[in-house]
Amino acid sequence: MFDRYTFSFLREQDIPMLYDTFVAAFADYIVPIKITRKEFVMKFKREGIEATFCVGAFYGEQLVGFILTGLGEWQGKPTAYNAGTGVIPAHRGHQLTKQLYDFLFPKLRESGIEQCLLEVIDGNTAAFKVYQSIGFGVTRALDCFRRPVGELLLSSEEPMPVVELKQAAKPNWRAYTALYESRPSWQNTMEAFRRSPDEKLVIEAYSEELLIGYVAFFPRTGAIAQLAVQQGYRDQGIAKALVRETVKRTIAPALLFLNVDKSCSTLAAFLERIHLKRFLTQHEMLLSLQ
Incomplete structure (x- = not known):
């Protein structure tokens, strides 16, 4: 049949x-x-x-x-x-x-x-085996986080850093790349963010006119595409200030952060510290056509 x-x-x-x-x-x-x-x-x-x-x-x-x-x-x-x-x-x-x-x-x-890229959910054994049989190999693991905004731990008694937050009128993606802890997944890249017709915002963090962090997100869905702080300025409350500003400007009931590189220990630890909950892991897979 x-x-x-x-x-x-x-x-x-x-x-x-x-x-x-x-x-x-x-x-x-x-x-x-x-x-x-x-x-x-x-x-x-x-x-x-x-x-x-x-x-x-x-x-x-x-x-x-x-x-x-x-x-x-x-x-x-x-x-x-x-x-x-x-x-x-x-x-x-x-x-x-x-x-x-x-x-x-x-x-x-x-x-x-020259190559094919995909992500498959950890636990979707049937699909994973099919992609392996076709020739795809795992390149890295990606974690997904989500939490209602009311359950996020964003207030604290620790002194906030002296930073200035600005909405970027014209995002400086070349400067942002220098702040990466790891490269974004396909749907979170600069190109994908710029292509999206959905409303989007980039908030930058400055210390004495030096760009030290930024967050790129979608206010309608609460999805954060990119969040990074310059090495040397991490663990000082800057990421928390950026997420707090994201919450102020989003209309979604929850924040969502998809496909965070599992090897990004600093970012993952921060997300868990503010009570974003890991709900899914995916395998990024690549196949060469050459």
């Missing part, structure tokens, strides 16, 4: 159908995913998803599986980012993910793409 699948690249006009299949495929996911049609379109823009590089698996006329493909640069190489792979429940167990990638790889190579 399930041996008559066809595969094709999608088009812009297929996005409404793709949204319906996305919702159906992730309805029973490990982490519940609720996304509106408008947010789905914003996801396309933020993550650099190109409809004509997205692959669909069809059973008759029905779209039953897909790979959302974002295009960009990663560590200096042209890269295809898997922004989501899904198969609706009735069609799982037929190696559709592998077949989707087999269909996608030739176009990526012909287009000069």
Whole structure:
């Protein structure tokens, strides 16, 4: 019955159908995913998803599986980012993910793409094994944090540092890069932040006119894309001041910080200290096409 699948690249006009299949495929996911049609379109823009590089698996006329493909640069190489792979429940167990990638790889190579990047949830053993069998290898572990703003520990009796907080009219991303403890994940990069059509803000921290920290976030969702403080100024309350300012300017009921490099011990320790709760770990995986 399930041996008559066809595969094709999608088009812009297929996005409404793709949204319906996305919702159906992730309805029973490990982490519940609720996304509106408008947010789905914003996801396309933020993550650099190109409809004509997205692959669909069809059973008759029905779209039953897909790979959302974002295009960009990663560590200096042209890269295809898997922004989501899904198969609706009735069609799982037929190696559709592998077949989707087999269909996608030739176009990526012909287009000069040198590598593929993705994240998979720790605990999603089936997906992890599939990606390993295709040739992906783990590059690092990423932690996700969340907490209602009312439960965050942001007030303290410790003296606050003498810093000036300013909203950046024109973010200086080159200067921010020098403050990194590690590189952001794909959807938190400078390019992704700038592409996003959602409202976004960058708050900078200065000490005697020297930039020593910043936070880049989305007020509507409470999602923090980047937070960094210059080495030598850490553990002095600057990050806490930046998060406090984020809370003041966000309308979301909770703060969310996705895909923090697990090796970023300073940042992870700070997030836990202010009571952001780790709720998920993901494996970042990479595959070379060369």
